[in-house]
Amino acid sequence: MDKPNSHTARAWRGRAARLGAIVWLLAAGAAAAAEATVATPLFDSSLHDTEDRPAALAAWRGKPLVVNFWARWCMPCRKEIPELIRARARFKARGVEVLGIGLEDDAAAVREFARTLAINYPLLLAKNQGIALMQALGNAQAGLPFTLAVDRRGNVVYRKLGMVTAADTEAAFAAALRP
Numbered sequence: 315m316d317k318p319n320s321h322t323a324r325a326w327r328g329r330a331a332r333l334g335a336i337v338w339l340l341a342a343g344a345a346a347a348a349e350a351t352v353a354t355p356l357f358d359s360s361l362h363d364t365e366d367r368p369a370a371l372a373a374w375r376g377k378p379l380v381v382n383f384w385a386r387w388c389m390p391c392r393k394e395i396p397e398l399i400r401a402r403a404r405f406k407a408r409g410v411e412v413l414g415i416g417l418e419d420d421a422a423a424v425r426e427f428a429r430t431l432a433i434n435y436p437l438l439l440a441k442n443q444g445i446a447l448m449q450a451l452g453n454a455q456a457g458l459p460f461t462l463a464v465d466r467r468g469n470v471v472y473r474k475l476g477m478v479t480a481a482d483t484e485a486a487f488a489a490a491l492r493p
Contacts, residue, residue, distance in 0.1 A: 351470040353462075355450035356381065361438040364428065366421035369438055371413075376466055378410045378490035380483070383440075383448050383460040385417045386427050390477035391459040395431050401483035402435050410490050411435065417444035417458065463490040 356371055363369040382398055384391035402412045412435035418424050419441045428437055440447060445456045452473050453460045463472035463486040472489040474482055 351452055353451065353464045353468050353470050355447060356464065357468065359443060359447055361415065361440050361443065362421065364421050364425045364437055364439070366439070371438075374411065374413060375468060378408075378466055379413055379464040380410060380486045380490055381413045381415060381451075381462050381464065382478075383415050383417065383444065383453070383458060385458055386423065388458045392431070394459055394461075394477045395433060397478060397480055397483050399432070399434060401480075401487055405487045405491075408491060410487050413438065415440050415444065415447070461486060463487070465490055465492060 357375045358372070360368050360370045380398070380401070382391075382394070384395070386392075398412050398414075402410070414433065414435060414437040416424055416427075416437060416439050418439045421439060424437060424439055427433075448456050448460055451460075451462060451470060453475055455475065457475050459475075459477055461472075461474045461478050461482070462470050465471050471492065472486045474486070478486070
């Protein structure tokens with residue numbers, strides 16, 4: 315068996331390093347592109363309010379938003395709602411609104427859920443549009459909870475898949491307000 319020559323090994327290491335750099339640059343570019351995503355799919359949607367009336371999300375265009383996708387059966391969703399309520403109280407005067415989008419189709423059940431948890435921000439029912447909307451906004455797995463922040467220009471400036479903490483909500487609200 316021939317012993318690999320050091321020149322060949324060095325050449326392969328060099329190629330691997332260049333390939334690694336290219337992969338890193340592509341990943342960094344993809345991350346930057348994800349950061350600059352516009353929320354057009356959100357504002358182009360029409361969901362339903364808790365009275366089961368159509369609600370066009372275009373009404374929120376131009377406003378800083380923290381959008382939270384949830385479901386009544388999702389325990390992490392339930393656990394993060396009090397933090398969203400507290401953050402909304404802290405940032406409301408600065409113009410940020412929380413918008414809860416439930417992967418739900420029963421308006422009466424959502425009204426009762428909101429009453430039980432003292433939710434004081436607007437809630438919408440996604441009905442059969444929720445999964446596709448989350449995916450269009452960057453949640454490929456369509457997992458819950460899913461929170462994003464949208465700035466005044468309509469750019470998605472923050473995303474989190476999973477339960478938000480106080481630090482997460484602070485970051486989301488601050489991102490929504492950045493000029």
